[in-house]
Amino acid sequence: MDVIQAKTFLAIVEGGNFLAAARRVHVTQSTVSARIKALEDQLGKPLFVRSKAGCALTPAGHQFHRYAQSMVRAWEEAKHQVAVPDGFDETLIVGGQYSLWNRLLLRWVPAFQSAAPRVALRCEIGMPQRLMREMTEGVIDLAVIYRPEHRPGVKVKELFEDRLILVTADPMLPVEENYIFIDWGDAFREAHALSFSHLHNPGLTLDLGALGVNLLISRKASGYFPERIVQPHIDSKLLTRVDDAPTFSYPAYVVYQENFSSPEVMLTALRLLEETAEQAVTGSLPPPFWT
Known part of the structure; x- marks a missing residue:
């Protein structure tokens, strides 16, 4: 038994099937199948019940789950210590x-x-699903994300509350004429749909987070962003807040x-x-270097 097999097992549990696990661990589906077959042969018990709907853990699989998590975590901790510069x-x-x-x-690092x-320090960037998986492993x-999951061995604490506000780079135009939908997740989509039923299909959707600010400015467009991100642009007159538009809460969490x-x-x-x-x-950070 090796750590790669344990990681593959955990990827199947998280993804729900062998194909999703193959994408997560960046190998072919046949490689995933071979790893699990070898693992089941070593343990002498089947770990999954396979069906068209996906995979379910057997009783032996449920028992092995916590040991697989411990193995992967112990291996990663060992790599941490050996790799200290x-x-x-x-x-x-x-x-x-x-x-x-x-x-x-980026302000916290120095x-x-x-x-x-x-x-x-080693710093990484990614989507919440990958960051939570790597936290579990x-x-x-430590990670700062918007939509955490509660998992064994990991603590979750609300860090602050972002406020998503509507801003525009061209206040002379109606928002409907230059609107870009910035996708901030399921909760935002639902609240947005209730407030802007007429903007359900604006023609351009971005799932880029704050990276979309530059496009908003260059396109002279409108969209929702965290207030702390766009405030320097508002101060420099590159963006204008749409005062009568609703705001949306978007809490951020630290997971460690x-x-x-x-x-x-x-x-x-x-x-x-x-x-x-x-x-x-509170807006007391100094202006970013790029304004």
């Missing part, structure tokens, strides 16, 4: 969604380095390993994140 005592691996690096995590100079120590190897390092990281988040939502 010379001159450092610890490595902290941090992940975040695209919009949460802008005007938050603050953390100043407070913990002997801790090496122990690949990432409950049993991180250095609790004092994690406490420092969380304290500085909370301080940076407070500065972000």
